[in-house]
Amino acid sequence: MTLEVALSHRFGGFALEVDFTAPPGVTALFGRSGSGKSTVVNAVAGLLRPERGRIVVDGEVVLDSGAGRMLPAHRRRMGYVFQDGRLFPHLTVRQNLLYGRWFAPKGAGVPLDRIVDLLGIGTLLERRPGGLSGGEKQRVAIGRAILSNPRLLLMDEPLAALDEARKAEILPYLERLRDELSLPILYVSHSVAEVARLATTVVLLEAGRVVTAGAVGDVLADPAIAPVMGLREAGAVLTARLVAQEEDGLTRLDHAGGAIFLPRVMAPAGTEIRLRILARDVMLAVERPSGISALNILAGVVEEVRAGDGPGAMVRLRVGDEALLARITQRSARMLDLAPGRAVFAVLKAVSVAQGDVGGRG
Numbered sequence: 597m598t599l600e601v602a603l604s605h606r607f608g609g610f611a612l613e614v615d616f617t618a619p620p621g622v623t624a625l626f627g628r629s630g631s632g633k634s635t636v637v638n639a640v641a642g643l644l645r646p647e648r649g650r651i652v653v654d655g656e657v658v659l660d661s662g663a664g665r666m667l668p669a670h671r672r673r674m675g676y677v678f679q680d681g682r683l684f685p686h687l688t689v690r691q692n693l694l695y696g697r698w699f700a701p702k703g704a705g706v707p708l709d710r711i712v713d714l715l716g717i718g719t720l721l722e723r724r725p726g727g728l729s730g731g732e733k734q735r736v737a738i739g740r741a742i743l744s745n746p747r748l749l750l751m752d753e754p755l756a757a758l759d760e761a762r763k764a765e766i767l768p769y770l771e772r773l774r775d776e777l778s779l780p781i782l783y784v785s786h787s788v789a790e791v792a793r794l795a796t797t798v799v800l801l802e803a804g805r806v807v808t809a810g811a812v813g814d815v816l817a818d819p820a821i822a823p824v825m826g827l828r829e830a831g832a833v834l835t836a837r838l839v840a841q842e843e844d845g846l847t848r849l850d851h852a853g854g855a856i857f858l859p860r861v862m863a864p865a866g867t868e869i870r871l872r873i874l875a876r877d878v879m880l881a882v883e884r885p886s887g888i889s890a891l892n893i894l895a896g897v898v899e900e901v902r903a904g905d906g907p908g909a910m911v912r913l914r915v916g917d918e919a920l921l922a923r924i925t926q927r928s929a930r931m932l933d934l935a936p937g938r939a940v941f942a943v944l945k946a947v948s949v950a951q952g953d954v955g956g957r958g
């Protein structure tokens with residue numbers, strides 16, 4: 597499934613002018629409040645008629661303002677999950693789910709049992725939404741949307757109304773949808789951690805325009821993008837393979853840049869694990885450090901050094917075939933003579949890779 601979106605729309609002083617293509621997987625629309633994320637999703641869903649635009653889903657033109665074509669929302673075969681779930685309070689969970697199925701062509705789509713199992717909602721079926729936690733409600737809302745057999749799932753900040761614990765509870769389910777159902781998802785978020793964990797592709801919006809769009813690893817490790825992400829949040833994603841559970845409570849992962857040790861990650865050997873490594877948690881050395889407590893040292897090559905407005909600099913490294921971002925001072929960059937092509941070692945503290953940021957491959 598590919599999604600092509602080109603839109604122009606105006607609301608008073610706000611002008612939206614976007615153009616992007618999304619490959620299969622999870623496409624995160626990321627940006628600050630008011631950057632236009634919901635407007636894009638609403639136009640894709642068919643809830644908003646843009647002044648001009650063309651939207652193609654899986655080869656089908658659902659909107660082409662030039663040709664006067666606008667498929668109504670109910671004929672676009674898209675599932676929509678809102679921030680607040682919007683379940684029917686008088687129906688049980690099972691009835692809410694079956695309501696979704698009602699919109700699907702007969703016999704099509706993923707069976708109810710499979711969805712119930714994937715989302716872990718088997719024990720909730722006879723309950724009503726009023727008695728469910730926020731996280732449970734969202735899982736049911738997601739199940740209902742999937743049962744309508746959509747070809748694209750639209751999720752507008754589906755976790756925003758949940759506390760951190762509930763978010764952490766739902767994220768693995770979203771990963772399973774991405775990985776096991778291969779359901780394409782357009783996912784609105786302003787949380788870098790969520791994007792780093794779930795997204796395949798990131799479309800970064802600012803004031804109604806696409807600042808950049810590309811593979812999650814490339815976008816998150818782009819030094820030019822770091823100020824938009826927020827310097828504290830800037831960081832790359834790496835994918836490493838779990839190789840062993842060690843006796844001292846650490847898990848060993850293999851990456852092309854070197855071994856990575858983390859506090860116990862509960863997954864079988866062979867699992868691909870996505871790690872988020874914040875730029876501020878990476879130190880650089882021009883020789884392999886010894887006599888240092890940090891366990892995780894990856895070999896890489898400098899690709900870009902970008903000075904910030906203050907004394908800081910962002911350095912992008914190539915580590916294997918992935919990118920890693922380090923935030924250091926400009927003084928250190930000069931002292932180490934960092935420039936593109938220079939071989940370096942990135943030192944990561946094991947504790948810097950938070951459990952909440954450990955996710956499946958995607």
Ligand SMILES: Nc1ncnc2c1ncn2[C@@H]1O[C@H](COP(=O)(O)OP(=O)(O)OP(=O)(O)O)[C@@H](O)[C@H]1O
Nearest residue numbers: 607608610627628629630631632633634635636786
């Ligand atoms: N129906 C509308 N009428 C007038 N202005 C609107 C309407 N919908 C959105 N806007 C304006 O368009 C801009 C983009 O809004 P949009 O909801 O798409 O942003 P967003 O990135 O999704 O923001 P948030 O993260 O806060 O939901 C905002 O300035 C908003 O006030």
